[in-house]
Amino acid sequence: MTDLDTDVAIIGAGSAGLRAYRSAAAHTNRVLLIEGGQYGTTCASVGCMPSKLLIAAADAAHRAHDAAGFGIHAGSVEVNGAEVMERVRSLRDKFVSGVVANTEKIPAERRIHGYARFEDARTLRLDDGRRIRAQRTVIATGSRPNVLPMFDGLGDRAVVNDDLFRWTDLPESVVVFGPGVIGMELGQALHRLGVRVRIFGIGGFLGPLTDPRVKDAAEEIFGDELALDTDAQVESLEREGNEVVVRFRDQSGALVEERFEYLLAATGRRPNVDNLGLETTGITIDDTGVPVFDHSTMQCGDQPIFIAGDANNESPVMPDAFDEGEIAGTNAGRYPDVQPGRRHCSMSIVFTEPQMALVGTRYADLPKDDYAIGEFDFSGQPRAIVMRENHGLIRLYGRPSDGTFLGGEVLGPRAEHLGHLLAWATDAAMTVDRMLDLPYYHPVLETGIRNALHDLKHKMRA
Ligand SMILES: Cc1cc2nc3c(=O)[nH]c(=O)nc-3n(C[C@H](O)[C@H](O)[C@H](O)COP(=O)(O)OP(=O)(O)OC[C@H]3O[C@@H](n4cnc5c(N)ncnc54)[C@H](O)[C@@H]3O)c2cc1C
Numbered sequence: 001m002t003d004l005d006t007d008v009a010i011i012g013a014g015s016a017g018l019r020a021y022r023s024a025a026a027h028t029n030r031v032l033l034i035e036g037g038q039y040g041t042t043c044a045s046v047g048c049m050p051s052k053l054l055i056a057a058a059d060a061a062h063r064a065h066d067a068a069g070f071g072i073h074a075g076s077v078e079v080n081g082a083e084v085m086e087r088v089r090s091l092r093d094k095f096v097s098g099v100v101a102n103t104e105k106i107p108a109e110r111r112i113h114g115y116a117r118f119e120d121a122r123t124l125r126l127d128d129g130r131r132i133r134a135q136r137t138v139i140a141t142g143s144r145p146n147v148l149p150m151f152d153g154l155g156d157r158a159v160v161n162d163d164l165f166r167w168t169d170l171p172e173s174v175v176v177f178g179p180g181v182i183g184m185e186l187g188q189a190l191h192r193l194g195v196r197v198r199i200f201g202i203g204g205f206l207g208p209l210t211d212p213r214v215k216d217a218a219e220e221i222f223g224d225e226l227a228l229d230t231d232a233q234v235e236s237l238e239r240e241g242n243e244v245v246v247r248f249r250d251q252s253g254a255l256v257e258e259r260f261e262y263l264l265a266a267t268g269r270r271p272n273v274d275n276l277g278l279e280t281t282g283i284t285i286d287d288t289g290v291p292v293f294d295h296s297t298m299q300c301g302d303q304p305i306f307i308a309g310d311a312n313n314e315s316p317v318m319p320d321a322f323d324e325g326e327i328a329g330t331n332a333g334r335y336p337d338v339q340p341g342r343r344h345c346s347m348s349i350v351f352t353e354p355q356m357a358l359v360g361t362r363y364a365d366l367p368k369d370d371y372a373i374g375e376f377d378f379s380g381q382p383r384a385i386v387m388r389e390n391h392g393l394i395r396l397y398g399r400p401s402d403g404t405f406l407g408g409e410v411l412g413p414r415a416e417h418l419g420h421l422l423a424w425a426t427d428a429a430m431t432v433d434r435m436l437d438l439p440y441y442h443p444v445l446e447t448g449i450r451n452a453l454h455d456l457k458h459k460m461r462a
């Protein structure tokens, strides 16, 4: 078994690792990409893409049911679970094969198969025993579902997102633990596809929202549509035969028992950094086990080690995996010339209906003493009324001392598009006045942004 020697080793061929590989390869051709599992990335195989495919089917079912509200009566709506899951899996497989084909364009001698761990800051050991001497390393090992010990007794009745996208039919019922991003997207989609769904949360959290007013609006809207308790009192959870039996207190405090075919564990994700031998590298590790790193260079302390994507647990979404992979790969490639890279403004979009979008500074991170909030409620918005989607709330934040737009939290129709407009304004460091000076058509959802900006301008002056 031959040991290997390289300038740069990238651990993980996911979205961050692939980007890091290409960025490093622009500076040196001695780059190795190490992957322990299958090629195809989390995003394409069990993340962004299959979840959006399931949601697209749920949207179609919802529109068919809702058509009567427009005077369109299409007859009874039948959801064929087997066909829904067949489309989800076959299109997902196409997305994955595109990613695999691109990955395999990397010369075979630069692609290594195996799980890697550090022996020291410049040495990696693969699970087949080979050693890799690497002058610099990028950690891009991604994350995995955080499955809580309370689900242990449920065996194969407790599933995570990876399992759900293997289903060949829709189940009759699913209890979702965790009304975060995954729980809300998949929980609402399953509900709209006719699955009996109940979602349990803890501490009142919902999606990524931090603005209490937007969160309250979301809780009311989603709670009107499906069984959702963001601060549930679950008394017991056990498996009986092939069923998951949940005993919980309802809103009145009464003890209720409900049976489900599956439990979907959506209680967060953990970065894959616990089996990497990080303790041998001399880098500082925080109390969650994640290396301390520089947000602008992705470097861990002063070691020749960089970290990108879900592995660093900072912002586990695809656009950040991409940006961070580029910065980490570039710096590893041209090391020791380490420089800050370009970071876009933070953005998170949740594909529920109504959608959620968080852009720039979140409510929870607003600067003390120098912020104002503008607000707009979608219930009376003309375009949203036309579309029968007039629910949701926009809250936008600005800095009165210099008039700069800081960001916002949006719950509303097509927030994926509204969020992008806000992100572009945030990235361009626009003032609220400048944003109000831009063109708005009529009747469009974007005038909801203009209304919230007018309110923000007024509050900033006050
Ligand atoms: C259900 C779901 C839906 C999502 N939807 C969206 C969305 O709509 N939009 C969005 O922006 N984001 C979404 N995300 C998040 C997005 O998928 C992730 O942020 C992104 O895929 C992270 O990329 P990554 O490169 O860090 O990790 P990954 O793509 O997971 O790559 C990490 C790779 O490292 C490998 N690896 C791990 N340890 C080792 C080791 N020791 N040695 C060698 N290889 C190793 C793994 O096998 C894996 O291939 C979603 C996530 C989930 C779970």
Ligand SMILES: NC(=O)c1ccc[n+]([C@@H]2O[C@H](COP(=O)([O-])OP(=O)(O)OC[C@H]3O[C@@H](n4cnc5c(N)ncnc54)[C@H](O)[C@@H]3O)[C@@H](O)[C@H]2O)c1
Pocket (backbone or CB within 6 Å): 148, 177, 178, 179, 180, 181, 182, 183, 185, 200, 201, 202, 203, 205, 206, 207, 208, 266, 267, 268, 269, 315, 316, 317, 348, 349, 350, 351
């Ligand atoms: N559209 C997107 O961009 C998208 C979609 C899916 C996932 N993702 C990424 O994946 C990450 C992980 O998603 P996630 O939904 O697993 O995590 P999350 O952190 O968004 O949500 C986890 C939820 O589980 C709850 N929870 C924790 N312990 C619990 C318990 N014992 N009982 C009930 N609820 C409990 C938390 O309060 C939280 O609401 C997200 O942070 C996001 O970055 C992004």
